[in-house]
Amino acid sequence: MFPEAESVAPAMTAVLTxxxxxxPLSRVALARRLGLSQAAVTKAARPLIEQGYLxxxxxxxxxxxxAGRPASPLAICADRxxxxxxxxxxxxxxxxxxxxxxxxxxSAHRPLPHTxxxxxxxxxxxxxxxxxxxxxxxxxxxxxxxxxxxxDVDRATGLVRYSPFLHWHDVPLQDxxxxxxxxxxxxENDVKxxxxxxxWFGEGVGAESFALVTVGSGIGCGLxxxxxxxxxxxxxxGEIGHVGVDVNGxxxxxxxxxxxxxxxxxxxxxxxxxRPGLTFEEAVTLARAGDTAVGAVFARAxxxxxxxxxxxxxxxxxxRIVVSGEGLSAYDLFEPHIRAGFQRQAFGAVAxxxxxxxxxxxxxxxxxxxxxxxxxxxxx
Amino acid sequence: MFPEAESVAPAMTAVLTxxxxxxPLSRVALARRLGLSQAAVTKAARPLIEQGYLxxxxxxxxxxxxAGRPASPLAICADRxxxxxxxxxxxxxxxxxxxxxxxxxxSAHRPLPHTxxxxxxxxxxxxxxxxxxxxxxxxxxxxxxxxxxxxDVDRATGLVRYSPFLHWHDVPLQDxxxxxxxxxxxxENDVKxxxxxxxWFGEGVGAESFALVTVGSGIGCGLxxxxxxxxxxxxxxGEIGHVGVDVNGxxxxxxxxxxxxxxxxxxxxxxxxxRPGLTFEEAVTLARAGDTAVGAVFARAxxxxxxxxxxxxxxxxxxRIVVSGEGLSAYDLFEPHIRAGFQRQAFGAVAxxxxxxxxxxxxxxxxxxxxxxxxxxxxx
DNA sequence: GTCAATACTTGACTCGGGAAAGTAATGGGG
DNA sequence: CCCCATTACTTTCCCGAGTCAAGTATTGAC
Numbered sequence: 001m002f003p004e005a006e007s008v009a010p011a012m013t014a015v016l017t018x019x020x021x022x023x024p025l026s027r028v029a030l031a032r033r034l035g036l037s038q039a040a041v042t043k044a045a046r047p048l049i050e051q052g053y054l055x056x057x058x059x060x061x062x063x064x065x066x067a068g069r070p071a072s073p074l075a076i077c078a079d080r081x082x083x084x085x086x087x088x089x090x091x092x093x094x095x096x097x098x099x100x101x102x103x104x105x106x107s108a109h110r111p112l113p114h115t116x117x118x119x120x121x122x123x124x125x126x127x128x129x130x131x132x133x134x135x136x137x138x139x140x141x142x143x144x145x146x147x148x149x150x151x152d153v154d155r156a157t158g159l160v161r162y163s164p165f166l167h168w169h170d171v172p173l174q175d176x177x178x179x180x181x182x183x184x185x186x187x188e189n190d191v192k193x194x195x196x197x198x199x200w201f202g203e204g205v206g207a208e209s210f211a212l213v214t215v216g217s218g219i220g221c222g223l224x225x226x227x228x229x230x231x232x233x234x235x236x237x238g239e240i241g242h243v244g245v246d247v248n249g250x251x252x253x254x255x256x257x258x259x260x261x262x263x264x265x266x267x268x269x270x271x272x273x274x275r276p277g278l279t280f281e282e283a284v285t286l287a288r289a290g291d292t293a294v295g296a297v298f299a300r301a302x303x304x305x306x307x308x309x310x311x312x313x314x315x316x317x318x319x320r321i322v323v324s325g326e327g328l329s330a331y332d333l334f335e336p337h338i339r340a341g342f343q344r345q346a347f348g349a350v351a352x353x354x355x356x357x358x359x360x361x362x363x364x365x366x367x368x369x370x371x372x373x374x375x376x377x378x379x380x
Numbered sequence: 381m382f383p384e385a386e387s388v389a390p391a392m393t394a395v396l397t398x399x400x401x402x403x404p405l406s407r408v409a410l411a412r413r414l415g416l417s418q419a420a421v422t423k424a425a426r427p428l429i430e431q432g433y434l435x436x437x438x439x440x441x442x443x444x445x446x447a448g449r450p451a452s453p454l455a456i457c458a459d460r461x462x463x464x465x466x467x468x469x470x471x472x473x474x475x476x477x478x479x480x481x482x483x484x485x486x487s488a489h490r491p492l493p494h495t496x497x498x499x500x501x502x503x504x505x506x507x508x509x510x511x512x513x514x515x516x517x518x519x520x521x522x523x524x525x526x527x528x529x530x531x532d533v534d535r536a537t538g539l540v541r542y543s544p545f546l547h548w549h550d551v552p553l554q555d556x557x558x559x560x561x562x563x564x565x566x567x568e569n570d571v572k573x574x575x576x577x578x579x580w581f582g583e584g585v586g587a588e589s590f591a592l593v594t595v596g597s598g599i600g601c602g603l604x605x606x607x608x609x610x611x612x613x614x615x616x617x618g619e620i621g622h623v624g625v626d627v628n629g630x631x632x633x634x635x636x637x638x639x640x641x642x643x644x645x646x647x648x649x650x651x652x653x654x655r656p657g658l659t660f661e662e663a664v665t666l667a668r669a670g671d672t673a674v675g676a677v678f679a680r681a682x683x684x685x686x687x688x689x690x691x692x693x694x695x696x697x698x699x700r701i702v703v704s705g706e707g708l709s710a711y712d713l714f715e716p717h718i719r720a721g722f723q724r725q726a727f728g729a730v731a732x733x734x735x736x737x738x739x740x741x742x743x744x745x746x747x748x749x750x751x752x753x754x755x756x757x758x759x760x
Numbered sequence: 761g762t763c764a765a766t767a768c769t770t771g772a773c774t775c776g777g778g779a780a781a782g783t784a785a786t787g788g789g790g
Numbered sequence: 791c792c793c794c795a796t797t798a799c800t801t802t803c804c805c806g807a808g809t810c811a812a813g814t815a816t817t818g819a820c
Contacts, residue, residue, distance in 0.1 A: 009807060028767060040808050042769060059767095059816090068766025069816040152729075209613050221695065225605045232697020233589050234729035239694035242727035244687045246638075247626045256690075256725045258626075307624045310636075311691050314619035315601065317612020345636045347622035349532075349614035389776065408798060417778050422800060424776095439785090439798095448797025449785040 011036060011044040016053060016378055019074050020101070021200045024057050026071030045074055052080045053100070076101050082142040083377070084128055084183065085370025087190060087362075088149050090115060090165045095127045096363055097138050098370035102201040106131055106138070107363050115166040121180045128181050145183040146373030147173060148190040148365055150218075152235040155372070158187040161235060186376040191238060192229055193368035194324075194360070195222025199229075200371055203322050203356055211318040213240060213309055214325030215334065217266045225316055241265065245307040260308040264301035272297045284330045295333075302334040306341020313342070313350045321353055324360040331359055391416060391424040396433060396758055399454050400481070401580045404437055406451030425454055432460045433480070456481050462522040463757070464508055464563065465750025467570060467742075468529050470495060470545045475507045476743055477518050478750035482581040486511055486518070487743050495546040501560045508561050525563040526753030527553060528570040528745055530598075532615040535752070538567040541615060566756040571618060572609055573748035574704075574740070575602025579609075580751055583702050583736055591698040593620060593689055594705030595714065597646045605696055621645070625687040640688040644681035652677045664710045675713075682714040686721020693722070693730045701733055704740040711739055 014034050019025055025033065027041045034041070048054040055077050059070030078101035086095040090112070097106040110127050112120065124147075132139040151163030158174020160166075177185040188196070195204075195212040204210035210224040219241035223230040230237045241261035242254050249258025250268065262268050266280045273283050273294055286294040309321060323338060335357045343351055394414050399405055405413065407421045414421070428434040435457050439450030458481035466475040470492070477486040490507050492500065504527075512519040531543030538554020540546075557565040568576070575584075575592040584590035590604040599621035603610040610617045621641035622634050629638025630648065642648050646660045653663050653674050666674040689701060703718060715737045723731055 011807075026767075037809055038768065039770080039810080043808080067764065067818045069768075071767060207613075209610075223695065225610055225696075226608045228606045230589075230605055230696055232730075233587075233699035234697050234732065236728055236730050237695065237697040239727045239730070242694050242725065243623075243691040244725040245624055245627060247683065247687065248628065254727050256727070259725070303627065307627065311623040312695055314622050315603065315617065315692055315695060316605075316610055317614050317617035319613035345622065345624040345639070347619045347634050347636070348616055350612075350616050350619070353614065391776075406798075418799065419779085419801080420777050447787045447795065449799075451798060 009044060011040050012048060013378060015041060015044045015074075016048055019054060019076055020374075020378065021205050024073035024075040026073050028071060030074070049074075052077055078103060080141070081377070082138045083370045083373045084131055084142060084145045085193075085366045085368065085373065086124060086127060086145065086147050087193075087365040087369055088112075088120060088124075088147060088166065093120070093123055093127050094362060094366045095131050096366040096370055097131050097136065097142070098367060098374070100374065102197065102367065102371055102374060104363060104367055106134060106136055107366065108134075115168070117168065117171055117176070120166075121176055124177060125180050128183070143184055144373040144377055145177065145181055145185045146193065146369035146371070146376070147177060147185060147187045148193040148369035148372070149173065149187065150190045153187055153189045153192075154235070155186065155188045155192075155231075158185060160187065184373075184376070186373045188369070188372045190365055190368070191220040191222045192231075193372045194365055195224060195368075196229060196375065197364065197368040197371040198222075198322055199224050200375070203320055207319045209316060209318040211309075211312050211316070211321045213305070213312070213321065213323045215264070215305060215323065215331075216326035219261045219265060219305065219308070220325075221312060223312070223316060223318070225318075240308045240312060243308045243311050245304050245311075249304075260304045263304040269297055269301055272300070280330075284333065287330075287333050298330070298333040299337045302337025303341035305334065306338040306343075307345045309338065309355070310342045310345030310347075310350070313353050314345070314347045317350060318353060321355045323355065323357045324364075326362070329359065331357060389424060391420050392428060393758060395421060395424045395454075396428055399434060400456055400754075400758065401585050404453035404455040406453050408451060410454070429454075432457055458483060460521070461757070462518045463750045463753045464511055464522060464525045465573075465746045465748065465753065466504060466507060466525065466527050467573075467745040467749055468492075468500060468504075468527060468546065473500070473503055473507050474742060474746045475511050476746040476750055477511050477516065477522070478747060478754070480754065482577065482747065482751055482754060484743060484747055486514060486516055487746065488514075495548070497548065497551055497556070500546075501556055504557060505560050508563070523564055524753040524757055525557065525561055525565045526573065526749035526751070526756070527557060527565060527567045528573040528749035528752070529553065529567065530570045533567055533569045533572075534615070535566065535568045535572075535611075538565060540567065564753075564756075566753045568749070568752045570745055570748065571600040571602045572611075573752045574745055575604060575748075576609060576755060577744065577748040577751040578602075578702055579604050580755070583700055587699045589696060589698040591689075591692050591696070591701045593685070593692070593701065593703045595644070595685060595703065596706035599641045599645060599685065599688070600705075601692060603692070603696060603698070605698075620688045620692060623688045623691050625684050625691075629684075640684045643684040649677055649681055652680070660710075664713065667710075667713050678710070678713040679717045682717025683721035685714065686718040686723075687725045689718065689735070690722045690725035690727075690730070693733050694725070694727045697730060698733060701735045703735065703737045704744075706742070709739065711737060 031038045031041045054074045057073045057075050078099040081100045083098050094109045096104045108130050110123050150165050152161040160168050160171040160173045173187045174185045198204040198212050212222045214220045221238035221240035242259045244258045246258030250262045252259035252262035270280050287298050411418045411421045434454045437453045437455050458479040461480050463478050474489045476484045488510050490503050530545050532541040540548050540551040540553045553567045554565045578584040578592050592602045594600045601618035601620035622639045624638045626638030630642045632639035632642035667678050
């Protein structure tokens with residue numbers, strides 16, 4: 001959290017994290033929330049205020065019976081520090097500058113003609129410079145960069161073990177990017193980064209367990225269980241796209257059969273429509289225009305996604321689920337069938353789990369990357 | 381851990397837990413394993429030795445280059461304290477006495493003509509008396525009882541929210557049993573209890589994430605993720621039995637379609653065989669005798685289970701999976717198809733996840749209950 | 761103005777754990 | 791055989807996070 005300090009009192013991290021994610025809170029409320037004494041919160045908050053991370057808000061409305069000294073809630077000074085987040089896709093870099101409260105303050109992107117590591121690093125450098133030296137003068141108050149990459153990523157070491165889309169194997173992205181940008185870099189899998197963002201700053205706030213499902217050419221899932229992100233022992237987790245929901249379904253490129261992705265991925269949908277040369281967007285248009293055959297393909301796809309989500313819900317029992325992602329441009333076509341498939345396969349009380357179906361703009365992926373660097377900052 | 385103490389130094393719990401689950405370890409090894417200083421381990425171990433929970437073993441083989449003082453490993457005094465575990469099924473109580481090391485020292489059972497709460501408590505009292513006052517003289521060194529019940533159980537309060545098999549709603553089982561037995565009681569869901577036992581004392585030892593699948597009339601799953609048991613926000617988790625693996629499969633009593641349980645539960649198998657009056661055991665005999673039609677039913681069932689397990693593995697990426705349970709009396713018929721279904725649907729590196737298929741005797745469920753009370757004891 | 765109620769601060773204390781130096785027990789080299 | 795390096799454990803002293811209890815601050819109700 002502070003450039004010099006080795007490690008920081010747990011209470012300070014806890015206070016900062018809670019104010020960050022759960023908004024302005026009085027010291028008393030924080031103490032109750034964190035199971036600490038009021039004294040401990042006072043002591044933890046003081047240095048945070050002195051260093052400009054927290055501020056004391058004017059007393060607002062009263063809480064209880066109406067008597068007593070009003071609380072002075074602690075709020076984040078969002079301007080105290082800025083964070084860059086960049087999502088690296090196969091053909092583009094998407095970058096944002098976020099403040100400490102994870103609000104997007106600036107964004108930019110650069111095309112990526114190819115995914116050579118060196119080339120990506122060069123372009124990344126340009127993108128970061130563009131973001132930090134553009135209007136807003138963020139450079140002076142920015143020390144961290146978060147990168148989101150699809151594939152198998154070790155966040156602890158910043159190593160990209162394997163990224164099929166980028167054709168990368170064992171790229172020490174954190175080290176390389178730190179040399180290239182002179183920022184402290186954190187690297188995370190893209191879906192996990194997005195999940196983190198929703199967990200800290202979105203619909204997952206306060207949820208002990210939480211799932212985020214992304215629908216697109218691939219179908220992915222980020223999971224938070226017992227308050228912690230699920231990483232998977234083999235570097236693999238959240239592969240909802242390869243949960244089999246139909247033993248007699250189409251073969252999947254992964255070797256499985258009837259995988260959600262083999263039924264509901266954009267490519268799979270195009271294939272299932274079976275009209276040569278037709279693009280996904282054209283299929284969407286046809287379905288919206290009332291083409292029943294194409295509509296049935298979308299119905300089956302939505303149902304498969306719903307089934308897959310129910311599998312997640314039955315297994316880990318999250319308290320909230322958010323469905324999102326690129327492919328949800330067509331989300332009006334999917335949503336009712338996602339919900340129907342989910343309701344049918346959700347067991348018992350799981351069916352009551354709130355399910356938000358909501359497209360997230362692409363920029364959100366970059367915000368996820370920034371969020372991961374905010375986490376790294378707070379925990380440091 | 382100690383009758384008087386309110387809470388105990390974290391290091392003491394950590395040391396005791398680690399020795400309990402990972403066997404005799406020297407103080408140095410414990411310090412490394414737990415990230416503590418050697419001094420801290422020495423201090424934590426002393427009272428544990430004084431109170432008879434740990435003992436110092438004679439130095440055995442050397443580790444490193446061959447010089448230096450030999451280590452004196454710390455081991456559990458398994459006889460220091462005993463624990464009763466009882467699994468409550470719809471027609472029987474199965475009880476065991478375990479030592480501190482979770483070894484079964486005595487066992488007994490009582491039929492349960494009906495599942496009235498009062499009746500169950502009376503029988504439970506008799507069973508506990510039989511176990512503690514029988515040979516072995518465990519009574520004096522036994523203070524805790526663990527109960528395992530199927531259904532929705534709140535371990536923290538010992539409330540059985542809903543148990544379909546027992547027809548119980550909101551039974552404060554912990555309170556009732558404590559009055560009845562004058563032991564400190566812990567209540568847990570049966571599958572979670574069994575999972576806990578495997579996690580602390582079985583194949584799941586040392587695994588950060590771990591799954592246990594039980595196959596029988598129902599099909600259940602216990603999950604450990606990031607070292608912690610998954611409980612589910614709605615009191616539901618691990619419902620692998622209701623993961624849908626075949627959209628065109630048979631309807632399930634839960635309202636879903638093609639649920640694993642609707643294909644591979646014992647009732648479902650009997651139904652799929654479709655010969656009036658035939659029992660599950662008879663179906664097993666037929667299949668073993670080479671009846672291809674019946675064999676195909678078992679093959680389909682095993683495949684469905686394997687698919688369901690792959691769903692678990694793809695989603696949470698456990699480092700080990702154990703398949704077990706009552707129905708696995710027929711496990712020779714299931715196993716190859718479980719493995720085949722798993723391998724087909726497991727994504728990427730997940731397919732390398734070690735999968736043990738292994739019948740656990742019924743007594744193990746009671747041992748699971750005892751394990752939960754050992755955990756409660758250690759954490760106290 | 762007093763009183764109760766609530767929020768926050770202060771200072772003394774407790775206690776868990778770390779650092780470093782000391783003791784114990786071994787094998788190997790002179 | 792005696793040192794010495796090596797490893798295991800113990801002791802002492804200290805620090806610092808967090809609690810407790812008492813005190814201050816700020817409000818509304820009477």
